[in-house]
Amino acid sequence: MPTNKPIAVGEYPQYANRGKQNKLLTLLKEYRKTAYKIAKNQWSIFFAEAKFDRYANIKHIQSKLSERYKQTRLWQVVSLLESWTSNLANRFRQIVINSTLPQERKRALLYLNSFKGWFLRTPPKEWITQKDMKLARKIFKHIYHQWRKPSFKHIAMHLDQKVAVLEKNTHSKSFDYWLKVSTLEKRKPVYIPLKANKYIENLEGEFINFYQLIEEDGKVKVKLVKEIEDKKDRYIPAVEEIGIDIGLRPLIATSEGDLIGRNFFEFLKSYDSKITKRMAELQRKGLKPSKDKKYREILRRFREFLRSEINRYINRLIEVYRPKKIVVEKLDFRSPELSKRMNRLIQNFGKRYIKEKLRRLQEVYGIQVVEINPAYTSQECNSCGYIDRRNRKDTEEFECKLCGKRANAQVNSAKNILKRASLLGLRPTTAKKKVLEVLIKRHLERLKGCNSAALEVLRANPYYRDFLNPCGGRNKFL
Ligand SMILES: [Zn+2]
Incomplete structure (x- = not known):
């Protein structure tokens, strides 16, 4: 991502016709193929030079993609490989620490591991031996072969201003933006009509020229990225801390006694009945919900609703209290009054959106978020401490x-x-x-x-x- 500032990513429903979609899908396919080749090239660089190379020359890599596309792709691949090897380094560390190796060998291995220097040719320090280097490579390979390498099969395509441009649609009301995307054919871009995502639109900040295209069930999804304004300097806390309980009815209760989002549950119930109804129809017809346009549209709207409600209510909380610190419990919400499917949806997406929002509060306002152990918080009497x-x-x-x-x-x-x-x-x-x-x-x-x-x-x-x-x-x- 070409920014260090806090960002928000959101899907913008697209209405491209079949022809345009097919062009995008072909592009995506070529993009992945190229990614795979670039990754292969990066691994050989890695084994030879002990590090990946973001600036590697990739002109020789065969691809129908333009050099511009290839360059964007290179950065994305290297970031992915870097994060994969970081996980590997964590595992490496565990293995060494839990081993019965003598202390000085552990020290050598951990030192090499600390900067991913498993494939250096010469020992970087005089107290590290060739034997240590050999063992480091052996442990690396052990994990490397055990783990699944980053796959590029389902990866999103990243587009920057070199290959995509967003324009506001001023001519009609049926959709809000055009995203112009270069394709495999020179000078023949496709224009994708997009509808706005209310949640992302309402966030204060600027769009950056960076887009994600993802394939799901043969359909292309478009995601836009907004850079959120940093307000740390202007945020002056008014209270030290507040505790919040996130539930369903209401969505939020505070330690000051407020109940925020009292209607939230009613909305959930109404979405629940819509979803359940559609599911029943599909079941009768023997159709898969993931293949059903209407079902997917309900789900998309529900997720947008959930995300924007969570955002709105938590914003209100911040406006009213301006806390320096927020204390939350580990999130867990379900209700016997909702269907199994709905419970699963709010477990997954509700949790994700709340975490995202809390993270953003830290990034944008510098508010500290503390997660506590939730056990028995609902059964303990706050007045006398009795638990029942x-x-x-x-x-x-x-x-x-x-x-x-x-x-x-x-x-x-x-x-x-x-x-x-x-x-x-x-x-x-x-x-x-x-x-x-x-x-x-x-x-x-x-x-x-x-x-x-x-x-x-x-x-x-x-x-x-x-x-x-x-x-x-x-x-x-x-
Ligand atoms: Zn009591």
Whole structure:
């Protein structure tokens, strides 16, 4: 990507006719073939010179693509190979660390690995031996043969201003842009009509001259890239931190008690019934949903809706609070009131869009995002700390079985989420059982020396069983 600034990528529905589509598909096919050849060439450079070469001469590589296209392709291939070898380096490191090799050999191997110098011809340091170099190559090859190489079969085609230009369509209302793309035939570009993606259009920033073409089920998808304005200098936080609970109804609850996106669930339900209805029709006809235009269109609109709603609501949150830090839990949302398919969709796409948005908050505003361990945040009473499965009556209401506190369930969770950021010893990856132990011990600590009536409630709660004295005498906590 030709920028270091934060970016947003979004699909712009295209309406090219069959003839134009076929030209694009032919182009894509040639593009991939060329990528494969370039990659092969890069690997031989790599084995000979121990690094890839972004500026390699590729004139000799046979392709129907213009030299301009080939050059764009070269950069994309090298970036891919670089990231693939970075993963390989991580694996290499693990293997060495977990091995029984003597310390000084480990050190030599890790040093070579640190700059991917597996194929250097001469040792880069006097304390590294030829034997070490040989072993490094051996470990590399071991992983190299085990792993699947980056494939160029499904890769997106990257277009820059050398081969594509975006123009606003001012002549008719049926679509919003033309994307002019050079093809394999000289001076015969195709013009692809595009409809705007509302989410991307509404983001503040500038389009960059960079486009992605992807093939899916024989159809070409077009993606545009927008560079988002950096607002770090102008963003002055008003509060230190807020906790948010992301759920379905509402979409967001804050530790300050706000409920944002109350209608969100109703929209989900209406999309759900549209999708379910269409699925039933297709099933009756024995058709695959992925092949159905109408179904795909509903899905595309749903994803656009989801993404722009998430963006809008989180923006509102930022405007109102201007926090320096946002505390969130590991995301997990589903509802028994939605179909399996819809649950899967929001799990996948909802999660992805929220992560994307939170990442952008970090990039654009410099807001710190902290992810906490979510275990029991919905069952813990924010007021007294009591944890009970029955505290959460249904999806919307929370009522503490110990102190009687009532609250909106998601607001209660949001408050717990915020508190959890400062609870030491718990990490997002800590096992659920361990989390429960920490929470219960802390709760019992708070109860110490008072309120023996509470003991009856606690005894009936399976969570507390292991932490209370079975004889009913003086407990080590109570
Ligand atoms: Zn309570």
